Amino acid sequence: GAVVSQHPSWVICKSGTSVKIECRSLDFQATTMFWYRQFPKQSLMLMATSNEGSKATYEQGVEKDKFLINHASLTLSTLTVTSAHPEDSSFYICSARDSAGVVEQYFGPGTRLTVT
């Protein structure tokens, strides 16, 4: 149980275009989902906390107009990277917390974004 999927797993896009990444909790409901960014050989940095039915909470330094987050249902959160630039190339990882109240987060496999 407690599986989180991400789609796509790998995407290449041209500079200036937008890319949408989906994060799904497959066998549990997730009131809260988290979006992280991981640069090569570095740790995960929290970008934002996504709450179902409300606006996401962004960490300091993360542009909310550039990284649009939508948490429309208890099993789906999306991250849209708007007007992508090469410096947005990174590994984006989502996690989900079971609405049943468990503190633990379950991580998705990540999405590698390359902007050319």
Place this chain on the structure above:
Amino acid sequence: AQSVSQHNHHVILSEAASLELGCNYSYGGTVNLFWYVQYPGQHLQLLLKYFSGDPLVKGIKGFEAEFIKSKFSFNLRKPSVQWSDTAEYFCAVIFNNAGNMLTFGGGTRLMVKP
């Protein structure tokens, strides 16, 4: 500011050697503590966690960690590593004044030589 630090960035061991990876945090309140492992090309997997109770917690694959509150530490240990333990290890903390937000340490890259 609250933070999590892992002092060993790279560790190289031979098979059967013992492992201890350090994790320290800076916060005086209640914490929930986690160790995650990321094998090459794979996603994060939970090794073990501590919420309360016995400060020595056992996880999967023979790993254990000990919470020492007085030292603000949660070091990961394994008595005898295997080549398949080659991976990156992340310590993570939920500070009780930060909702359910995980703060990660910088990670430790472990290479086990066969």
